[in-house]
Each structure stands twice: as C-alpha cells, then as structure tokens.
Amino acid sequence: MNLLDLREQCLSCQKCSLAKSRTNVVFGEGNPDSVVMFVGEGPGRYEDETGKPFVGRSGKLLDNLMGAVGIKREEVYIANIVKCRPPQNRDPLPEEQDICIGWLQKQLEIIKPEILVCLGRVSAMRIIDPDFKVTRQHGDFFEKDGFIIMGTFHPSALLRNPGNKIPALSDFKKLAEKVAELKENRG
C-alpha cells in the first residue's frame, strides 16, 4: 500500500468515538521520503478545521523552531498519535490511542523515517516509555524498534510556558546535528 491509498482509507475511519465529533481527519503531511517524522498527540481546533497537522500558533512555533536550525517543514513529515480531535482538546484516551496507533504504524512502515521526534508528553509516553518525563528527558536520544527517537516539548506547552523555548531550541539543535550525522554516515 502507498501513502495516498492509506490516507484515503484513514479519511473515512470510524474505528473510535472521536469520529463522531471531528470535522476533518488529520492524517499527517510532509515529505514521504523524510529522514525525520514529528509525532504530536492529536489535532487541535485549527487542525480539525483544516485537516492539516500543526497549524495555528503552535504550528507557527514549530516552524520557527525548525527554521532556527535549518530544517524546513516541507523536508519532514508531521503526524499525530490520534488522527481526530479529542473534544475540548483533552488528551487522547489510552483506548483511542490503542485503536488509532495502527494508522501511524502503517505511516512508519511506508515512510521509513530514521528519526522520530515526539512532540509532548502523550506522544513520548506512547512511543518512548510510559514513564517518560519531558522536563527531565527532553533532548535525549533513545533507540527503539529500529528508530532513533527524541522527545521534546509540545509547541502548545511552549506557548503556555515560554521559558521552555530555550531548552526546546537546544533539542532542535541536537536534532539537526543528528540528521547531519546520519547524512554524513550515508556518504
């Protein structure tokens, strides 16, 4: 299956109760050959309205962090753990994550990124470790299931706590260095 076929299937998904309240499924978008995939927790209001991941103020902040270290949005792939907006922007429930994660797994199988960046607690707890603490472990690299994985702050959390923008920028610098290192090793 290719990414377009997978997207078509996902757009009509009714597998969990989030289907009832969504406006749009936010499948994910970006470079299907990307070395890096960013994974957030789920769509917010603007994402639900547009069907695109990380738009609005948090998306702009993500763009700025990437831009500060020389990464362009169109170079990477951006997705979420759940593809439909949880009501009132609550965290996606474990059972919603369990049902939806299959879409992300298929995206990973098709895109085959080498590095995953978990944006925020929910994504990092799901992908890296259920006990992951963003404040303590952000910017650390882990190896799991054949991926190099880093957790960092969710852009929405940075909007609420701007004091964490400097450590977040440091995480993005480490990410850019890791991408450069991988490209260099490939020759």
Ligand code: SF4
């Ligand atoms: S959140 Fe995921 S599993 Fe639930 S309806 Fe949306 S696409 Fe399907």
